Amino acid sequence: MKPDYFMLSLFIPGPQSPGNDIDIYLQSLIEELKELWESGVETYDSKENKTFNMRACLLWTINDFPAYAMLSRWSTKEKLACPCCNDETSSIYLKHSHKTVYMDHRRFLPMNHPWRHNKRSFNRKTELRSPPQLLEGSAVFDILRESNMFRHNLDVMHIEKNIVDSIIGTLLDIPGKTKDHAAARFDLKDMGIRKNLQPKDTKDGKKTKLAKACFSMTPAEKTIFCSVLKAAKLPDGSASNIARCVHETEKKISGYKTHDAHFMLHYLLQVPIKSILPDHVAITLVRLCSFFHRICQKVISLDEVVNLEAEIAETLCQLERIFPPSFFNIMVHLPIHLANEVRLGGLVQYRWMYPVERFHTRHRDARRKTQNSGVTLEALTPSFASVKDKNPIEAKVAYYGRIVDMFELDYYGQFKVVLFKCEWYTAAKENFGLSYVYFNKKCYQEEPFVLASQVNQCFYVQDPYVSDKHYVMKTIPRDLFRVSDDLESDSPIIYAREPCEPEVIPCLPNDNGEIDLVRNDLRATIIDMDLNMFAKQYCEEDEESEYEYMEDLDSGTS
Template sequence: MDVYLEPLIDDMVDMFLHGVRTYDASKQEFFNLKAAILWTIHDFSGLGYTAGCTTSGEGAFPECHSDTCSLRLNNGSKTCYMGHRMFLHEDHPFRSNTHSFDGIAEHRPAPIPLSGSEIVAQMEDMHTVFGKDPSGKKKTKRKRKDDEPLIVWKRKSIFFRLPYWESLLLRHNLDVMHIEKNVCENIINTLLCIDGKSKDNLNSRLDLQALNITSDLHPVELEVEDKFYLPPAPYEMNVAQQRLFCGVFKGARFPYGLAANIRGNVHVKERKIIGLKSHDNHILMQHLLPLAVRRLLPEKVSAALIRVSNFFKQIYSHVISVSDMEKLEAEIAETLSILETIFPPSFFDIMVHLMVHLPAQAKIAGPVHFRNMFPIERYLCRCKGFVHTRSHPEGSIAKSYLFDETLTYCSRYIKGETQFTRQIRNDQGLGMETSSTTPFFSNLGRGLVGKHYVLLDNKTWIQAHRYVLFNYDHIEPYLNKHKEYLSSIGLKNNRQISRVQHESFHEWFKKHVEEMGDKVLEEISILAQGPFKVAQQFSSYTRNGLHFHMQSYDDGRPVQNSGVALVAQTTRYEKVNADNMIIGNQTFYGIIKEILEMNYENKGKIVIFKCDWVDNRRKDKWVKVDRLGVTSMNFKHLVNTGENISDEPFVLASQATQVFYVEDPIDDEWVTVSHYNPRGSYAMHEAEDEDVETAMPMVDPHIYSCFHDDLQSIDCARTDRDGRIVYAKKSRKKKRW
């Protein structure tokens, strides 16, 4: 690898020390342009090539160096990486818990990463010979003796020729994409007990027996030769549960652009999930895994897996702070320690261990979406598409790349539609031109399909118009005037005033604005007149890069774009005192039934969604949040259906947040909801204070507190089902001819 990188390193040294004379077109002057390599981005196997370190065996990760807590499993013929208790703080109760772990109290501190000067000092006496041995002999690997130091470096990386490389805090990024993919595959293959891929097999149970830990899971040799009984582990599921687990993935439909259609990769009858790509595992880990395990596994096992899912959700946050990452660093160390009490040692390969180092890198380098392999893998896929002559793939890629760059350069000087001026696929455009005096009517979206005109009945027209008025930004002064008017005509308490105002405000508002004449704003005048009773209806509508569909348009399609959520301020009154008002925020979940564009006198248009809303008036009745933080609801019980004139079935398109629903694996009348951040959205904050609340996903605190009380309550073996009977696989000897 260093031979291929040498020309690049020579150029980068020259760019850093001397630079190149460059012309600034904006200032019309020359300046000296210098450049530097910030860090490298690669998968974990690429770390060994670029950093010159080992990526397997005893010292598989250079940041842990000689303090890597590794263990060789003789039966499984692999190395596991456990001992995550040493990453906990000194007073954590897990450190002194000997019963739930390996019987030894943990007093070791977390490994301190080597500085650049320490790494150079360890590489100082290394002499690297490039190329193969002329004699043709292969290098023999010698087993390290107990008194010999652990060597984690194979050669001095060529990157240390850069004058600044030794001083960098972060040189090589861990690839979150592949780490998440491998962790997700470990979990799913183990839960489904996939032969050859599961981390729980006879060899892993024999390793437990050899290590003398978790005695309840030790294999029992039967009288029949080479036949063993494996007691059921806490994460094991029977055949029916495994099919329900696969059924969650099989029935999942995602919003447009969020994920690929994975239903063809899920085989429910065979209990297998095959052929998933990295992004598919990303979606399964963060959205579907918590929904699938919460009803099928014991609560504490589910909580531990949901903690892993939440870790990846938070590490992928677009906006993070140092305090968030410090908290996440402590949480993932505790989560991995809990997993050590549930899964066998063979589960903890190097990819699982690398999770504990991700928050520390995020504190230095920032959000991971700037540093993962997703854009690189997509570009490599594009380069593979350039290959037309399979006998010379490099030449095909180079020729097509040069051709593409040439067209890109020429298109900058061509008038008309080019790749720089072509509208993007989800370009929302503007619904209509609006003046500066009517910003409320600026529809930053457009209808896609199914456009036609509908005549609204009087009840629907009142409900839609009333909702628009009550959600206008500058309506508060008029609401207060109307309340004063209702009080003056003899209404007794606030409850009566609110009810009458809800029913009659639109009529009073129109008369009041007409009496004021030209003294009101143009927007107020347009709103007071009300919309036409003829409205445009769409089957599909796009806004802010999101597609919204009517439920009837969603039926039969592989995508689900009809789910919406709304966080609204609600008002209620005490039964005893009708004047005592209680105001709070409440989340409403619904399904879009109609998409309407209301036309206000041809001077402004407003897009609203008519939805079926789940009844959430009684807490934990038809909308529940379980102890694991998963929200489920029953769409058989609705509220604000629109049957009564006082109902509010509408929501502004600008207010709706898109969600998607997944059927409950046990009860088909209930669904669980999953929130997601649209691609390209960033929750930026104006305040620069580090303590400001960030956009990291909210998680239920119970999944973190449920282990503090009694970790020993996690049963090592399940008593509600039978174990498995397996045969010992005999090693096949190679035949000599």
């Protein structure tokens, strides 16, 4: 589909949302859709130079979550907020946090999974329910709806944005954004879970002590976390200047947009998270980041969709064991359904706009705030077991480097070839599944040249503790721009060489049902108990922040 015709219509609610009155705005569109479906419209075909009767139907809509409610008339708040779980939505109202949360993700696990019987780490109950059944079409529209159960898209872009908000706000303990506040701790006490994180009175009984959770960070660690994001250089067109959103002095990150959140979730957060947080927290968050990265691939098999469904169920259950219930707003619950949406509606890329891929040299990157010189390629390479091995095994090996110079070879006007001169680096992979290189360890210096058509773009994120160590982030080329009419015929070839190798996903640690919830090396927080505290907390934590969409002009309905 060409970018010119990607959007059928666009509606931005803005501050004065029409709510249910959106029917008035859509009435003319619905009349035209009925005409297109029932009788068709005479249309001119410029290629065949003749007219034909065109019929069309509306398959689905793409919109953020508040607009989803307006279009579908399904309330996306309160008790039954999940349109996929329908009336089987598992929710609970937190008295102190004044919000409804959506947990019980154990019901999406296999029936023989040990976590279904783990009462201590969850809600003190066994979970024997099966997953909710998908909502079927009504009898009125049997023919259309039974064959099209996917009517309104869950918008991955805004789900990512809200999840990043929750992760960053909680890890950095940003006031008004963190989900681990005093009210959340009193909710734990009401629910009778995680006694070591419940509020405790001080010896004099005048104040309350809150133990530091396992995901808490020291001021120095928060500074390191922020410095990784501030120093990161991203490819042109992928995101805005994220560095200006990082406030190291205040130890907070704010003002980023949806595509910034997309890039942070897919590529950046893993590095400070795995370097700072304990393994059981870091592995879980890295798996969450990996889920979104893999579900946005341009090539994905049905077997991979099945694996993603199983992995996100385990990941969300592990998050339930680590983070407080207040963390689980509806946007954190919705990823449980995203793999099935890929199965029903196809690749995420067809419901998203992606920037173009560009290349530049390493020296140009040094004086810019962006990074476009990183390259990666895969080549069949013989592997020898020993010096005497006469039967080497050939396998694909990934190589990583940076462009030093570019050359265009002109063969007397017959054709041209672009060459990249590169520095190549020794690469390795760690337990979290991240590949890394050392810029001070070069290799294959006698073979610096590659064809531009052989490589894909990547970029590097510096390790916060080892300056020469850089993690490799393989970017997904976002779009095929139609330079000429002939390009579209080559699309399958172009897609075939895009990076789509399976990622190595870290396994959840085998903890025998017990995890460390408290960080004992940090002093507990002492607070004064005020009767109006929770009301104030509720006001500070903006209710609309659960699905922020007003600040981005790119949100809307299409």
